[in-house]
Amino acid sequence: MTTKPDGALLALHKHGAIDGFFVEDDQIDTILDTKNFYVAEVGRMDRIDNGCTVEVMAEAKARGCVTNLDAFA
Numbered sequence: 037m038t039t040k041p042d043g044a045l046l047a048l049h050k051h052g053a054i055d056g057f058f059v060e061d062d063q064i065d066t067i068l069d070t071k072n073f074y075v076a077e078v079g080r081m082d083r084i085d086n087g088c089t090v091e092v093m094a095e096a097k098a099r100g101c102v103t104n105l106d107a108f109a
Contacts, residue, residue, distance in 0.1 A: 054077060054080060054081045055080075055081065055082045055083060056082075056083050057081050057083060057084050058083045058084050058087060058088070059084060059088060059092055064092070064095060067092075068092075068095060068096050068099055068101060070101060071100075071101060071102060072101060072102045072103075072104070073093075073096040073101040073102070073103050073104070074103075074104040074105075074106070075089060075092070075093065075103075075104070075105050075106065076106040077106065078105055078106065078107045079107055093105060
């Protein structure tokens, strides 16, 4: 993990790098096996943003996960 001198996280992003990211139905139990569920870069992940982000977040909440969403755009 890289941080700036003030301790803030340094994040780098390559446009298009996560466009194809998607969560398939058979992966839901695995990714939601957590107490805290965080989704970042919403607005940059074309495939999942137009697919199932809302449903995955709702399922995480229904399972009692603390949810966080970082909307880029």
